[in-house]
Amino acid sequence: MRNQKSNALYPHPFSKAYWRDAVSELKDTKMLVVAALMIALRVAMKGLAIPLAPSLKINTAFFVNALGAMIFGPVVAGLSAAVSDVLGFIMWPQDGFYFPPFMLTEIAGSMIFAMFLYRAKVTPTRVMLSRFCICFFVNVLLQTPIMIWYYSIYLPGKSYMLTVPGIVKNLFMFPIESVVLTLFLSVMLPITNRLKLTYSIGSSKKRMKFTKKQIVLLVALVIVGCVSVYSYLTYHYDTTSLSASYSATERVEKNKLMQHLLVEQSDEYDDVATVTVVEAAKKPFLSGKTTYTAAVYTVNTELTAEDETTVWGYSKSKAKKDTRLTRAATATIVVDSEGNVLSFVLDPAQ
Secondary structure (H helix, E strand, C coil): CCCCCCCCCCCCCCCHHHHHHHHHHHHCHHHHHHHHHHHHHHHHCCCCEEEEECCEEEECHHHHHHHHHHHHHHHHHHHHHHHHHHHHHHHCCCCCCCCHHHHHHHHHHHHHHHHHHCCCCCCHHHHHHHHHHHHHHHHHHHHHHHHHHHHHHHCCCCCCCCCHHHHHHHHHHHHHHHHHHHHHHHHHHHHHHHCCCCCCCCCCCCCCCCCHHHHHHHHHHHHHHHHHHHHHHHHHHHHCCHHHHCCHHHHHHHHHHHHHHHHHHCCCCCCCCEEEEEEEEECCCCCCCEEEEEEEEEECCCCCHHHHHHHHCCCHHHHHHCCCEEEEEEEEEEECCCCCEEEEEEEECC
16 A cells, blocks of 8 residues: 655754655656656756846746745755756856756755745744845855966966855845745745645735745845855955966066066165065955065076066066076065055065
């Protein structure tokens, strides 16, 4: 005799029964058919978006992602995300190479939706929290190291730098996407309940309306997100050197600029053959000042024009390995946004 499928609801995903039901969806033919349909819809809608402003849009695929995760749970959602990511790249190829670790962000996003919405009393609060976790933990914290990894493998001449516009966009879109997704699921829940795809009792209009407390929570989450992102960006910019992302042309320009400032600020090296190499360039978040740490090298031998071009493009590690250069000093130069020198300190090499 065939066992009847459980229709239990869970207050949280941290129980064996929850995950047992999630795994059992892999044995349900109807759920697998629905998952296949959701994958097809998600891939087809990957290139479609709802424009809000010149640089702002809502990707329609995330509606399907949330709906599917709510129906078949985190296990099937994770597998579906992996499949849709590969198929999405094939059908909607982007510039660059396919990098499998990008799949982790798709899987994480789908599983977060599922853990908040699968076998649960779906409310605006759960929808908001799921979207907040995806915006902050997946789109910012998880994606950043993956992008750094991608750059190190496929773009060895460049380094990935966290972009403020991208993070601000995530924060700005979070409340909009939360409201729109809540409205979408409030329409879909009665349908999925009637089809016995979901068992949520939160399908009534009353439950899916935003209450005053939920509006306050939405505002609070935006504030928490802003404070967290500000703290994260402050730490990131305080500890990350801009020089790591210099292109070859930028490195030559910065090295020659430091040489110019060295001669301008110090009479000691105005008639000595020197090469100045930027070792670090740090610009605190929302600050107009950049602090450069530059190594000053004396040239031990006459350089050809070709050699000079190579030497002026040196990074910290390459300059250390060149036996024709001897380190003479370290210059710490603080420059404002207009290029004016605010501070200049020269420390002789030990």
